[in-house]
Amino acid sequence: MNIWQVPEIATVYWAVAGFALGWLGLIAFDLTTPYNLRDELKEKNPAIGIVMAGLMFSIGLIIHSSMLYTDTLINAAKYAGIGITLNIVFYHMINLITPGWNLHKAIDDHNQGAAWFVFGLFVLVGYVVSGAIS
Numbered sequence: 001m002n003i004w005q006v007p008e009i010a011t012v013y014w015a016v017a018g019f020a021l022g023w024l025g026l027i028a029f030d031l032t033t034p035y036n037l038r039d040e041l042k043e044k045n046p047a048i049g050i051v052m053a054g055l056m057f058s059i060g061l062i063i064h065s066s067m068l069y070t071d072t073l074i075n076a077a078k079y080a081g082i083g084i085t086l087n088i089v090f091y092h093m094i095n096l097i098t099p100g101w102n103l104h105k106a107i108d109d110h111n112q113g114a115a116w117f118v119f120g121l122f123v124l125v126g127y128v129v130s131g132a133i134s
Helices: 007-031 037-042 046-069 073-097 103-108 112-133
Strands: none
Touching: 007 037, 007 046, 007 073, 037 046, 046 073, 046 103, 046 112, 073 103, 073 112, 103 112
16 A cells, blocks of 8 residues: 555645745745744734735645645645745736835735735735646
8 A cells, every 4th residue: 555545644744745835935935025024923013914824825725736636745846836936026026016106115014905915916826826737
């Protein structure tokens, strides 16, 4: 019997992999934005929590599709990396396409409307990458 065909083992394996890939996504996002996620959470900034939740949701969607259609951790990591990169690029593009308004400042100022916009953007990316996998 193949150990990976045992549902309980596969569940733990994918849960750990998903957590690790999600954590890597947060680290990448933290390194590419002007604010420190940990400090913003300590300040009780709800906007940053919404943004982080959107990123994790996006990565989860991508890993889910990867599990269904490719079934390997290497492919899950590859697609998660693509999704993380696209999320970060599109996040930064918002400032380019909205002159006179600064997304970084809005998030830093606890603007929940801006945060929900980013959440939606991340979900969009997650669904598109997930669809491309299938």
